[in-house]
Amino acid sequence: TTDFSFREHPHTRFNILTGDWILVSPHRTKRPWQGKVETLPPDNRPAYDPACYLCPGNRRADGAVNPQFDGPFAFTNDFAALLADTPDGSLNDDGLLIAASEKGTCRVIGFSPRHDLTLPQLTVEEIKAVIRLWQEEFRMLSADPAIHYIQIFENKGEIMGCSNPHPHGQIWASSHIPLEIDKENRRQEAHFREKGRSLLSDYLDKEMALQERIVTTNEHFVALVPFWATWPYETMIISRRHVTDVLGFTADEVTALADILKKLTTRYDNLFNISFPYSAGMHQAPVNSGDQPHWHWHMHFYPPLLRSATVKKFMVGYEMLANPQRDVTPEWAAERLRGLSELHYKENTN
């Protein structure tokens, strides 16, 4: 009889942040792929595109004209999923039909006036300006007492539903606490109550001791493939210090966050020598919800690609109906990401 090995045998792993399990099938990459092959969008954009509603000086859907900005900029989404003026209302029909009105707002955050760049191609100084804008937006949005959670995120690449290649992210602020935040809230709260330390501080110590899933680090942040990663090249950035939200960072930490964002996204682009698609976003303490000392700021990256620039992982039948499943181990993915350069392939002219 063989011994059980996490490198070889099917197993489940527990996500300590959500309480969910993930099915890992390390042996399954051997299967041939005859399925859908993605087409890559062209990667030779001009620095300015007259048809782009995010370029400086251009007109947006609501008629507003963008200023001639020279850094990051923010405005309210012209087709927002959440609206500030939603009237109150709710329904509970025998506990079977349950619904409630939802208030909020959706903001668009342009990362740069340049149409042709993406996050890893900006300088650390330019990324710092994006982080400062995130902080400003977070402060501004949390001033509305109706808002209880502020989700800062980016959909990068057509394959992730991004409808405009101009580098940008979004912020959706809502009156309800969203599902994923609620799960992480409960788990972090229980751990903090029991241990007096944040869940991610303890987890980070464990990962730093093992060095198996670390991708890159600096003085204030660590990027790693979480033990329970679901997407093939999923990663997480964790602040070394236990900080509850983006407003808690010192000036040094803002610089270090810009640095690790550049390093991690550069490694991603270097994996398949393409502008690497993902959805990424911060998780942090809810606002206007009382003291949240158990929250530990972190950022998730969920990239869809599996085998190559054109073959993605499909989270479909079994994953939607039963349980998320992955085909390579998180350790294998971490090793590949760790082996890549932190000099962007487009800058590498040797």
Added chain:
Amino acid sequence: TTDFSFREHPHTRFNILTGDWILVSPHRTKRPWQGKVETLPPDNRPAYDPACYLCPGNRRADGAVNPQFDGPFAFTNDFAALLADTPDGSLNDDGLLIAASEKGTCRVIGFSPRHDLTLPQLTVEEIKAVIRLWQEEFRMLSADPAIHYIQIFENKGEIMGCSNPHPHGQIWASSHIPLEIDKENRRQEAHFREKGRSLLSDYLDKEMALQERIVTTNEHFVALVPFWATWPYETMIISRRHVTDVLGFTADEVTALADILKKLTTRYDNLFNISFPYSAGMHQAPVNSGDQPHWHWHMHFYPPLLRSATVKKFMVGYEMLANPQRDVTPEWAAERLRGLSELHYKENTN
């Protein structure tokens, strides 16, 4: 001040089966779409394809040769995500790294020897033979005491990760109870304990009284858009009788299930006059887990398309990091599906 309206204003709805909430943004379809447009796979397949590993008489990856079957057929997946001979093993490192070995098996279910057909194009008799094979497989797989859940499902269409257009589904049987089943288990158990009736019996009575979300019905089954539907055209088939799993159906119910499967999938194909992609699957009682009287058999359909045959709904940044979100109301989707013919567009030669 306006009154709150579920047809107009952003709101959240509660999924009584899982306990999760979904964000609904009825007004959001107005936004223009400049994002990814899917390419449709060719829809002129031959009745027999010599290169297809699911066609009769052809050789599979493991060297086995398919028999000259004339109905549905089943075999073990040559690249299974779950394996029967996984050694036992588990890990719990300070409650931070938690994992356990997983046993199981993955089966492939060919629906027809014909390479060029799909479920809605089979006759009711032919679909009945598929249901009988599902029953046979369910009986056979549950005979292994290591198995606790049997997930019967279909990924249809390239866009849903289906790697071979020959009509087929899959069955994954696992030693753990998967995440989605665990959620539905708890909610159905609590309702049954409190009310002495299954959750879906009570829900079905409510929907039949309202007639707002019903798509099609027959003597033994109802197809509807659930009040908490996440995907634009998501539907659910519910048995009128409280039956815990697919083995509990009478001969009449098997015929009626075949009938409603044909009607629902025909309506789907008629929506955009294409072979409509989806992931679909049954939810039913776990096996080898003691008495499960609270379980009520049902089947979910999760189709990705939103606006047209080529523009899908992306469940990305906000949805992955925060909360699932939809852009049209379930009532609007039900009305559209209800308005379609139950004669397949390819058979409609007028």
